[in-house]
Amino acid sequence: MSVLRSLIVPGWTKYIPGLLLCVVFAILTMNIDHVLHRYTAAHLASAGLPVLLAQHAELEAIGDSDGAARIQKKIDKHEAALQKVGGSVGDEWGWAAFFYETFQFKYVAMLLVFGILIRNTVGVPKIFLPGIGIARPLIKPGIIILGVHYVWTDVLRVGGVGLVLASVFIFGTAITVMWISRRAGVSDGLGGIMGAGTGVCGVSAIIATAPVVGAKPRDMAYAIGTILLFGTVMLFVMPYLGTAIGLSQSQFGAWSALAILNTAQLIAAAEWFGEEARDTAVLINAARIMLIPLIVMFAVWFYGLKGKGRDAGFWATMRAKFPIFILGFFALILLNSLHLPIFGGPKVVDSPFWAMDVVYKWLFAIGFAGIGLSISIDDMRKAGGVAFLIGSGAAIAKMILGLVVVLLLGTELLRVTGGL
């Protein structure tokens, strides 16, 4: 009984209202996304069906039955799309296509934009705040489940490339930022958290590093505000930039994993851009966050904190700072790589992995609802001083260098196949 009691978080009831709010917000948004998607498909079908019918007739006339059968499948799909909204050829739903296709206003964007608008205009009553705070980490089980999208060859190829890139970018950024900070006379606390924050995964890395380098609350407020500011700006700018530049899904996934300063924003940006982008981004980010303990140890060495009792030792630091949940992600990759029939796959309808794949999207949606409702302009207003200068320099440098690298690497090396 005492074991059971110890599993319950003290004061758990305070989390209920905010969590429920995020669930309701996610359900509403996912339904709007579903409706927009349905009408967009119908709009495209309405325009495309006459062309397909003409092609079908031509192929039948010349006796190409294989080609005609292929076109027939597309015709069936288009007719089904029209049937779902009760429409017919000639009907138009341009508004849906504009929002969903042209403007890319999908569930991620809706949750973030509406969440930010609510938080910063009408505000969120205090009773909801604890639950909103713990909705964000629900993305974590979602990431573990995403393990079913990969096989070991993906880990070796994309993850291997990702690990090399992440290491270069992380240590390159951290070393540069810490060195410049020291030369500029910035305190060890601020230089340390900005090096870790801009190098690894934003606020998560600041939380891991702040106690070690002895960052002051004021420094933390500056650093977190700066990371959130640039993370949020990049979240909304990079998907449109990626489209304008013509990046492939995989290239964008790698770019966001290397360039976006904060984890939550990078996952949101990649999911927004597309499923392939998200798969690449999550895998490279997994490689990136495994380096958190190393960057903490680097900060201890760089600032000479060993003699000040801040060095907990290699294994103790690994135990305290290693993201253990990532092992669950790799365990699922292992299971998926074995191709056991009992688990099926994300595309095998009614199989366990298919069911898990459905769940992940809901966990992401609730997490994104939490992120949107947590993004406060007041928090970002705290960005300033030296932290802002360091953050803006690192953000711009990582964005440009990351883009150059993914353009040089191309798509194939960064593409997650999932064993297909």
Place this chain on the structure above:
Amino acid sequence: MDSDTDSAERDDRPILIAVDGESHTHAAIAEAARLARSLDRPVRILHVEDPYLKQFSNEIYAQGREEYLEHVDRCLAEDGHETVRVARDRLREDGIESEALIRKGEPLDAIRAELESAAYSLLIVGRKPRSGGWWRQRRDLPARLAAAGCSTPLLIVPGEKTSNCKPGTTADGEKD
């Protein structure tokens, strides 16, 4: 007689000054000292430890949450005691002894709770010197205190632009 007694009681009500350790509160402390001397009122110093930074321990990949939370608590406590010590020393220079209160929570809520828990003749807060527009000004702590409609009179003392800032938390969780 009743009226005289009431007025005598009101005279004893202390002045409350909210401090956050930032440079702009120096002007507010000086003003509190001047008023306390001329009105012959006791002064209470209030510092609020704002747990604003703790909310970020819920970041997706945050590692070492407990250590981070302990670190924030420790720093806020250290900064709080230092802030109060500096304010008391400054008042003592003018021959005014003061009582110090340290509270935890959202600054606006904590200040309002203190005003409701005891009778004060005046609340003094400093305002950061800034070039921002009405948007920034209307969301800062003095503006929100004024909008909160407390019955205690509020005196907002504008700070002077200076680079003499000490690191530490701020009562309204903002930077200079």
